[in-house]
Amino acid sequence: MPDPIKGITLDDGTVRYRFVIDVGKDPQTGKRKQLTVTKDTKKEAEAEYTRIRHQRSQGTYVAPSKMAVEALVDAWLVEATKDVEAATKRSYEDAMRYVRTRLGKKPVQELTEDEVDALITWMLTKARRIGGKPGTGLSVRTCELTLGRLRAVLELGIRRQVLTRNVAQYVKIPRAARKEARKKKKERKPWHEDEVRTFLTHCANTPLHAVMLLSLVGLRPAEVVGLRWMDIDLEHGTVGVEITRTLVAGKVIEKDTKSVAGDRWLPLPLVVLQALKAFHTRQLRERLKAGDGYEASGRVVVDDPGKDWRTDKLRREAYKLMASASVRKTRLYDARHACLSWMANNGVPDTVVSAWAGHSDLSFTKRTYVHPDLQSLKAGSEKLMELLG
Incomplete structure (x- = not known):
C-alpha cells in the first residue's frame, strides 16, 4: 500500500508533509468530503493520519467545518417543528432569535462555553426589544427557554458529527437572577376573596358582567374568547370548553384545548348562568338591531357588530374594569388562580379542582395554581385551637 503521506517543497525550500483522507459526508450537502492535512514533520502527519482513521472507525471523528451557529439553528428548527402547533413553533423561533443576534455568524465549532454564558448575561441585562423598555433585561424564564433550546x-450538531461536545451543557442561569425572579413571582399575588367580590359587584352593572364571570370561574383567556353559544346549555346550566383562540405573532390561531383534560364540560354556578342568559338576550337584541351588518360568528364574547374578540382585547377591557372598580390590577391568569385557590382552600377535592382547571397533572394544579391566603390560613389556625385548647 503506497504511503498516503507525501512530502511537499514550498517556494522557500521548506519541506512539509501532506495527506488527503476521506472524512465522510458533508452534513449540509450530503456529498462525499475529503480533508487535506499539512504538518511540519512526517511524524506529526503520521500521528494525525492515525488519529483521524481511528476516530473514523469509531464513529467519533468530527471534520473541520465552517458551519455557522445560525445554520445549525436552521437545521434544528426544521427538525424540531415538524409536528408542533403554530404557537410552539413561534416560541422556538423566538428563543433562537437571541442566539442568532448574538452568536449567529460564529462558526459553531469555535463556539465556547464563555460565549454562551455571555449570551445569558446579555439577555438578563439588556436584550429586550419589545414588551417593555428596550435595552432592559428579559425574564429568567425566557433565558431558560433559550438556553434549553440552544x-x-x-x-x-453532535449527532450530525459537526461538534464533539455541547458547550451549553453546563451553563446556568445565575443564582442571583433566579432569586430575584422568585421574589417577583412571590409579589404577584392573586386576588383574595374580598377583591373578587368587589370586582364582580362593580361588573354586575356593566354589559361585561357575564364575560368577567367566565374569566373568574377558572377558564383561560383563550378559552373565554373561543367560547361559542353552541358550547353552552342555558337550559341545564353547563358549558363545554373545547376551542381556544390564541394570538401568535399578532395572528389569531383557533385550535382545540391544550390537552385532553382541557376539553371539559363544567356545571355553571347559578350566578354565572343567570348572567349568561341576560347576556345572550342582550346580544340577540343587538343582532336584530344591526340586521345584515351583524357578524353572526356564534361566539359568546363579541363586539356590538358581532365581531370576535381577541385575548388582548379581553385583557384591556378587564383592566379598564379593574381600574374603575378600584381593585388591584392583576392578570386574568391570576384571576383564574384566585378561583382555583378558593375552591381548593374551601374543601373542594383536589381531583375536582384539577379537572375544573383542565389539567391532567394534579400535582401541577396544586403547585402552580393553589395559593393559601390569609383567610384560608386562618381556618388552619382555628383547627390548631382544637389541639392547643
Missing part, C-alpha cells in the same frame, strides 16, 4: 441545537 442545548438541543448543539446536541443536533
